[in-house]
Amino acid sequence: MPRPISRETRLCMSLSGRPGNFGTRFHNYLYEALDLDFIYKAFTTTDLPAAIGGIRALGIRGSAVSMPFKEACIPLLDELDASASAIDSVNTIVADNGWLKGYNTDYSAVASLLASHAVPKDIRFALRGSGGMAKAVASALRDSGFRHGSIIARNAETGRKLAEGCGYEWLPELGDAMPQMLVNVTPLGMEGGPEANSLAFTPAQVEVAEWVFDVVALPVETPLIRLARELGKPVITGAEVIVLQAVEQFVLYTGIRPEAELIEKAAAFARGL
Structure with a gap:
């Protein structure tokens, strides 16, 4: 009771x-x-x-x-x-x-997961997003020793600021680049949202990537995580x-x-x- x-x-x-x-x-x-x-x-x-x-x-x-x-x-x-x-x-x-x-507590959670999943620190990653959660994730990556990364954000002001603050490059779009780790920190794929069925990265980029990290927590299996699992990729989930x-x-x-x-x-x- x-x-x-x-x-x-x-x-x-x-x-x-x-x-x-x-x-x-x-x-x-x-x-x-x-x-x-x-x-x-x-x-x-x-x-x-x-x-x-x-x-x-x-x-x-x-x-x-x-x-x-x-x-x-x-x-x-x-x-x-x-x-x-x-x-x-x-x-x-x-x-x-x-x-x-x-x-x-987002910052500490992400840092803990990067360590527990033993993600190699020398890989190149692309992080899509530049809001408050993106700051926590990018900072956790930086402080965990990840030196090679890009912040992908259409908003030039917030994207540049986040990239410069963490020592990464800023790009408005990822284009045809094929990073080794893909990190989604946008509402793309969020349950109940207008882009619930959208992917933050192309299927080709997911196929080439060695790691996929989607911060969206609901649904547990976002479109990005589902595709990565189907391709046999190791993942870190928002859940x-x-x-x-x-x-x-x-x-x-x-x-x-x-x-x-x-x-x-x-x-x-x-x-x-």
Whole structure:
């Protein structure tokens, strides 16, 4: 039986342009399993300053932050953890007595996955995207020792800035190049989006690539990941990223790190398995 909600119940939340159910189901599963007096709810907003003010004024414990708010929320916070200040991108807000501190658990999740999958650091990669999540992924690649890469972004301003900040080249389009690792950090292939059936790279590029990494978490098998698997390519999925970063958020909110078996159960529940 879950705890009854009371005035002592602590609220955690998420802010996203397109709210999903993964975080809500993942966190609430763990709260119930660990008998914690917390509840989690996803939101979107057209008034970000008011939403952040609500976190501060109402004593909300913490908030996940997704596109398109990861950079826009920064001026509204009181402090940034090194994980967020290093890349000017926030995906987690923690409130302590009205003091709001921003973190980036995407960065640590990506760095951990690159290491656990033993991706060779001397390969050349192409990363499509230049938003807040792209900053986290590109910075994790840089700090993990990947020296040869391109940032692919039609937005020249954000693309150049990200590439220069991480020591990579910027290209508006990948063209006929055939990198050894393809990294999608755009909404292409996202469930429920206008380009849900789109590939971030050409089939020929996927066929030649040695690694494929798609940060899109839903569906678990994006068109890009599905094609890569069919071609026998090793992959890193957004489903892996979302679980690792959500665990770190849970720890920041509650101070408790669940055991690995419980995390696996929470992730399966969150995916509806």
